[in-house]
Amino acid sequence: MTLAPWYPILTNILHENRRHSHSRFFQLATVSADGYPRNRTVVFRGFLEETNLLQIITDTRSEKMIDLRVNPRAEIAWYFTETREQVRIKGKIAIISHEENNPQLQQIRLQLWGSISDMARLQFTWDYPKKSRLLNVPFPKIYPPLDSPVEFFSVLLFNPHEVDHLMLRGNPQNRYLYRLLSDGNWSKEEVNP
């Protein structure tokens, strides 16, 4: 996979906004089975090495997993507060769950499990997300082992095919559209803000 022309641009934006930990959070929209748009903040876990694929981790029991199994289409809205620019990324998501049979994909899941914090790993051992919180349900504080991901730990690989980069600084603002072409190359177009 050749790196897209927006890849170094996004990498540079991340660098320029690095002093804010929230610069690695973006909003991920999906569509639920009943046709409702759903939207939530997730953490960017870096690009899969040498590719344009964005990595996200999630609990297999979360609503977004149910949505994505029906409709893998998604859009990221990513606003950078320091440099005042927005990157919107349209694409499709592939799921790597504990049931994944492909050893290369399972390796990606294992690697991400090893890269996250103890606290982040801990949350995958907790009770069902978004269910009524009951007084007698414990939230374990014992960290799960580093070398074997717990069952509910899943990885989402986001594969972009359109990137919309808007810079609010400037009058008029500057905006560029990148589109993945059928030959695997990307077009770049300057558009009205």
Add this chain to the structure above:
Amino acid sequence: MTLAPWYPILTNILHENRRHSHSRFFQLATVSADGYPRNRTVVFRGFLEETNLLQIITDTRSEKMIDLRVNPRAEIAWYFTETREQVRIKGKIAIISHEENNPQLQQIRLQLWGSISDMARLQFTWDYPKKSRLLNVPFPKIYPPLDSPVEFFSVLLFNPHEVDHLMLRGNPQNRYLYRLLSDGNWSKEEVNP
């Protein structure tokens, strides 16, 4: 309309995060006619007085308007960087365009037009958004009149029916769900993070 139980909570969050202008930006997800989730950052223009309705302004020529005319359902994802909490709001959007015949609704549009900055008003006089930027197309710098909104200025009224409030501070994190009931009241439930 009685104010919802989440209304004072959201108002308080906005107050606690007021030193960052980006605290008034949120991500709005919709579904396009082809079933794709769409997601973009928009500015919160306050609640419509004495109601739970969130006000947003938009260009009538924007893609979200096309989406919303087909499917009025939307979800807001709002992340507050200072207090580290997320408010997700599910609801439906009503459009107030220049063609709106209801004088009370048209009054809301007029009022918002008067409340925004010269620069914000100016953008509604510019060329078609997201079309190829041509060298010979001017971006006027003459502010349109305060008292009469330009044609492409529209207001979106977001009517919430589910609010999901997650506080990242705390171990485990705290999360509350508010749901609009058929009798017009709201339920509140503590749920697992």
